[in-house]
Amino acid sequence: MATEKDWTHKLATIDPRVIFLLLLISVAAPLLMPFGLPVGISPPTTSTFKFIEGLPSGSLVVSAFDMSAAVAPECYPQVAAFTTHLKNKNLKIIEVAFDSAGPMFADQALRDVFGASKDHPLYGKNFINLGYIAGGEAAMKTFAGNPKVIQKDFYGKDVKDLEIMQPLSSARDFKLLIVISGSQVDNFVRQFGDPHGVPIVGAVTAVLVTRVMPYYPAKVVGYLNGLRGAAEYEQLVKRPGIALAGMDAQSAAHLLVIIFIIVGNVGYIVRKTRRPS
Amino acid sequence: MIGLDARLVGILLSGGLTLMAYSFLYRENRVSRIAEHIYLGAATGYGVVLSAKYVYDNAAVPLAKGNTFWAIPLLSSLLLYFYFSKKHFWLYRLPTAAIIGVGTGIVVAADFRTRLTEQIKATLLPLFVANDPYNTVNNLIIVFGVLGALIFFYFSKELKGPTRTLADFGKYILMVTFGASFGQTFMARISLIIGRVQSLYIWPASILLPLAAVLVGVAIAWDRRKQRTPRVSAGK
C-alpha cells in the first residue's frame, strides 16, 4: 500500500513553491551563461520579411501599438527588429496606439532605431507618433475611416501641419498595417483588413499566434511569433539583440516544466497501478 | 531633465517593486501587499489622466472651437453620475444603454461575418484531393473537427450513435486545441520572466538580489519555526 509518506506521493504532490524557485533559476542562469542553441527561421517570419522587402521605398506603413507594458518583453524586441527593417527600406512609418501604454513604446522604438523621436529632423516627414486613441475597436474603426481624426500627436504637435499625414484619406492609403498586440488581431482584420483591404502583419505574442493563423496568409501576410519570432527577425535584419539572448533561457524553462510533468505522471501512474494489489 | 542619478534610482525602484511583487510567490505578505497597493494607485491614477486627456483633446477642444456635436456625449455621460443619487438612480441607464447599443452593435454585425460566415467559407475544403493523401487527411481532420466540435456543444439533447462519435471526435480536437494553445503560451510567459530577470541584472538593481535572497531565507526559517508541522503541499 502506498502511504502518505511514500515517494510516489511526494512525486505527485510537489509544493508549487519548489516549482517556482526552480523555474526562476532555470531562466536566470542561462541569461548569465548562455549555451547558444541555434534558432531556425520559420515561414511566417520569412514571409513578413519578404513582404516588407517588396514594398516600394516611401510606402506608408502603420505600426499599431495595441500592446500593454506587460507584453513588452515579447513585443518590444519585435518592434525594434522590424522598425530597423522599415528604416533600412526607407518606408514611412505612422505609429498609432490603441492601448494607453503604446505611445511610450512607439517613442522608445523611434529613439532606439532613429536615435531621436520628436526632435529628429525627419519627424513628421518619415515617421510620426500619433499617440493613444481610447476606445478599442470603435477607435480603430474611426481611425480606419479617417486617419486625420486625430488632432494632435503624442507630443502635442498639430497633426494636420505634418507632411506625412497629407496624402491620407482613409486606411486604403496604408500599404501595410503592423499590428503589435498581445490581445487580438481579429479587431484589426474586421476594421482594417476586411473593409479597406489593408495587408496586415502581426507582431504578436506567442499566445496570439493560434488566433492569427486562421487569417494567414490571406489577410495576415506574415507574423512574428513572440520572442522567438523576434529572435528570428533579428537574424534576418542582421541585428542580434535581447531576443536571441533569451532563447536559451526559454529552452531551459521548457525542459524544466516538461520534466515536472513527467515526474508528476510517474508518481501518479505508479500509485494508480499499485492500488489494486 | 532626468539625469544619471534619476536613472539609477529608477532602475533600483523598478527592481525593488519587481522583487516585492515576486515575494507573493512564497506567500501573500505585507511586502507584496504594499507593492499591490502602490500598483493599484499608480495604474488607476495614470488611467484617469489618460482618459481625461482623451476627453479634453477629442471632445472639449472641438466643442470650444464651435463643434456643438460634442456637447451630446459630454452632457449625456453626466447622467452616468446619477448612479450616486438615491432617487434618480435609474437615469444612469440612458447613457449606459447607448454605450451598450453601439458597443454590441459594432461587434455583433462584424463578428457574425468574421467569426461565422468567413470561417465557414475557409472550411469549404475538398474531402478528397487526388494523388495527395497528406492534404486529404488534413482536410478531413479540419472538416470533421469543425463539425464535431460544433455538434459537441449541441444543447437540445444528449447525442447518441454516429452523432455521438462525431461529437467525441470534436471533443478530442478541442483538447488538442487547448493543449496546443497552452503549449504555445508558455513561451510567451517565460519571455516575461526573462524580461524581469534581465532588468534585475542591471546595476544597481543587482544589489537587491542578495538582499532579497536573505529576506526570503529568513521568512522561510521563521515560518518553519512557527509551525513545525509539515506545510500544505500542492495548495489545497
Place this chain on the structure above:
Amino acid sequence: MLPFAPGVVHSFILLVISSAVMIVLLYASRKGRVPKIRKLAAIDAIDEAIGRATEMGRPLHFTPGIGDFYGYDAPMTIAGISVLGHVARRVAQYNTPLIVTFAAPEIEPVITDVVKQAYLAAGRPERFNPDSIRFISTRQFAYTAGVVGILHREKVAANLMIGYFAGESIIIAEAGFLAGAIQIGATANTYQIPFFVVACDHVLVSEELYAAGAYLSKDPVQLAAITGQDWVRLIAAAFLVAGCVLATFGISWIADFFKM
C-alpha cells in the same frame, strides 16, 4: 436591391435567416412551447459553488472580468452580468458574503443595480453591502493584482470567473486554487479557455457562457434562445457539409455564395 458594402451579402442573408429562426422560436415559446435543454454540468456547478461558500461561511467572489460595454468584450460582459443576477439572488437567500470585482468603471452602476435588485427580489434588501461591489483598477494587471490579493486575504471559498478574460486568467485562477477556492471559469475568449481548463474545477467553454444566463433563468422564452443556437449551428453545419461535398467534386456553388 439594397446598397450593400462589398462582399457582405452572404453574411447578411445568413444573419437575417438566423435571426428569423431565433425570433420564431422565441415567439413559439411565448405561446407555451417549452424547449428541452440537456443538463449542462458546468453551469449547474455554479449552484454547488454557492452552496460550498455558504457551508464554509466564507465569501464568494464573482468577476465578469476585465471587459467593458463596447467592442469584442461587450457581449461577454453582458453574459457575465446576466449570471451575476442569478448568483446574487442565491447568496441573498443564504446570506453568503459576496464580493464582486471588475475593471471597467462604466459597468459599476449596472453591477450595483443587478446585485441590489437581487437582494430585493430575495426579500433581503438589508443584507446588501455596498462594500461588496469593488472597482479595482482600469489597468489589466493592476486589476489582477487586486483580485489576487482579495482571494488570499478574504479567504474566498468560491471563485466565479464568468465573462471576458485575457492574460490574467491563469493568474487569477491559479491564485484562487492556491487560496483553496472552488472555481468556475467561463469565457468566450478562446485562447484563455485552456487556462481555465487546467486550473478550475468547472469550465464553461466558449458559447456555453452565452447560454448560461438563459439556462439559469429557467424561463422558457430564454431557453428557446438556446434552442435557437442549435438551429443556427445545424444551418452552419449543413452549409459546411454541402459545401465540402460539392467542393470534392469541383462544384463551387456554395463557395460562390460565400463570395457574394
Place this chain on the structure above:
Amino acid sequence: MKLKVPLAITIILVLLQVTDYYLKVPVINTVAANFTVAILVMSAIAVGIGIISLTRIHVRRIVKKRPHSLESAIMLITLAIFILVGAVLGSGDPSYIYMFQNIIVPLDSAMFSLAGFFMASAAYRAFRVRSREAMILLVAAVIVMLGQAPIGEAFWSGFPILSQWILDVPNTGGVRALIMGIAIGMLSLTIRMLMGHEKGYLGTGA
C-alpha cells in the same frame, strides 16, 4: 419608462450599427461613425465613477480602522500623486513618463510574468493521464512546447514540424468551431436583449 426608454435606445443603436456594417448609405454611415466616437468619450468620462467609489471604499476602510488600512492609505496617496502630477505636468512630460516607466511598467510585467510561474505549477498538477481527454491535452501541449523552444529541435528535428502541423490542422479546426459557436451564442444573446428578455445589462438582474 425606467426600462423601456433605455431598451429602446439599445435596440435603435444596435440596429443602426448593424445596418452601418452591411449597407453603404452615407447618412447612416456618418451617424453611426459619430456615435462610435461619442461613446468613446462617454466611457472615458465614466472613469470618474470608478475613482469615486474606489476612494469611498478605501477611505471607509481607514476611517473604520479595518485591517489593511495602511495599504489603503498607500493606495490613496499613490493615486493622488499620479493624478495630480499628470494633471499639472501633462501625460507627455518627461517626469510623468519616468514615473510610468519605473513604477507601472515593472509592476505590469512582474504581475503578468506570474502567469509563467502559475502555468508551470498548473501544468504539473493538471497534466496527468487521468483520462483520454487529459492525455490528448498533455501530449499536444508537450509537443507544441518542444516545437517552440530551440531545445526541442536539439532533441529531434521533427518537433517544430509536428508542432506546426498540430497548430495548422487540428488546432485550426478546433479554433474555428469555437469561434463559430461564439458568433452564434453572441447572436442569441443579442436577440434576447433586443426582444427584451435579457435585461441584466439594464441592471434588473436578468
